[in-house]
Amino acid sequence: MSDVTRTDSAVRFLFSAAAVRGVWVHLDASCRNMFARKSYSAAERILLGESVAAAVLLSRTIKLQGRLALQARGQGLLRLLVAESTQDAGVRGVIELADSIALDSIPPLQQLVGDGYLAVTLLPDAGDSYQGIVPLAGGRLQDCLADYFALSEQLPTALWLAADGERAAGLMLQALPGDAHDAEVWHHLHTLAATLTQAELLGLSCEALLHRLFHQEGVQLFPAEAVQFQCTCSVERSRNALAILGRDELQKLFAEQPEVTMDCHFCGANYRYTADDLGEILGEPPALLH
Ligand SMILES: [Zn+2]
Numbered sequence: 001m002s003d004v005t006r007t008d009s010a011v012r013f014l015f016s017a018a019a020v021r022g023v024w025v026h027l028d029a030s031c032r033n034m035f036a037r038k039s040y041s042a043a044e045r046i047l048l049g050e051s052v053a054a055a056v057l058l059s060r061t062i063k064l065q066g067r068l069a070l071q072a073r074g075q076g077l078l079r080l081l082v083a084e085s086t087q088d089a090g091v092r093g094v095i096e097l098a099d100s101i102a103l104d105s106i107p108p109l110q111q112l113v114g115d116g117y118l119a120v121t122l123l124p125d126a127g128d129s130y131q132g133i134v135p136l137a138g139g140r141l142q143d144c145l146a147d148y149f150a151l152s153e154q155l156p157t158a159l160w161l162a163a164d165g166e167r168a169a170g171l172m173l174q175a176l177p178g179d180a181h182d183a184e185v186w187h188h189l190h191t192l193a194a195t196l197t198q199a200e201l202l203g204l205s206c207e208a209l210l211h212r213l214f215h216q217e218g219v220q221l222f223p224a225e226a227v228q229f230q231c232t233c234s235v236e237r238s239r240n241a242l243a244i245l246g247r248d249e250l251q252k253l254f255a256e257q258p259e260v261t262m263d264c265h266f267c268g269a270n271y272r273y274t275a276d277d278l279g280e281i282l283g284e285p286p287a288l289l290h
Pocket of ligand 1: 231233234238263265266267268269
């Protein structure tokens with residue numbers, strides 16, 4: 001079996017003798033790409049890294065033409081968090097903490113989010129989006145997401161997330177939908193996976209990690225999928241966002257300021273518009289010259 005690299009990939013796997021599936025993810029260059037866009041604190045890097053790793057894990061277990069996002073907003077310590085993965089494992093994310101937090105005292109998620117919310121959002125390319133609210137009593141993100149699956153899908157699910165400010169990694173186990181799951185087998189696999197250290201999760205290749213945990217269990221790996229930083233912003237999307245304002249509001253806006261700038265929080269791209277762009281923003285065909 002060829003060695004799956006430790007750089008920016010996701011691998012799905014199945015247990016040969018148990019109705020349980022899994023996903024492993026490792027993010028390196030994509031984390032560096034995300035962190036290079038803003039000056040993040042160490043705590044922000046760790047929270048964002050773990051969140052994006054989680055978004056990739058979740059996105060590998062659903063059929064979706066579009067994006068899966070973990071989104072949090074609030075007035076507490078965590079003002080904003082968005083961690084996204086597309087069906088092609090293109091990732092992007094942004095985070096904003098109100099205050100600096102010491103690395104050894106990152107509070108439980110409930111305290112971070114405060115009066116706000118954390119949601120799993122499915123954003124299909126076509127059709128309506130779906131949003132499920134994540135219960136926050138679990139403490140760490142990995143435990144809250146396990147609670148979310150237990151409640152929303154009634155699927156035993158467990159996640160292990162790790163980040164060190166440079167890289168992020170994750171492992172997810174989930175009972176297969178449809179089958180009556182064997183509680184004893186689930187408990188056995190969960191117990192094995194729970195022995196994983198943060199250093200192992202961040203440092204081992206997929207094969208080495210699965211061998212370390214499950215060498216007696218029989219695991220079937222699917223081909224590795226490349227994960228990369230990828231922003232889905234575009235001229236078209238920024239125009240559409242402006243078009244929502246309507247002609248009257250846009251005319252007022254351009255009367256007040258000669259140039260309207262839209263900055264992408266994820267990748268730092270700038271989209272600039274003047275009154276001359278009004279027709280294109282509103283999707284009107286260009287005037288014919290003849
Ligand atoms: Zn962008």
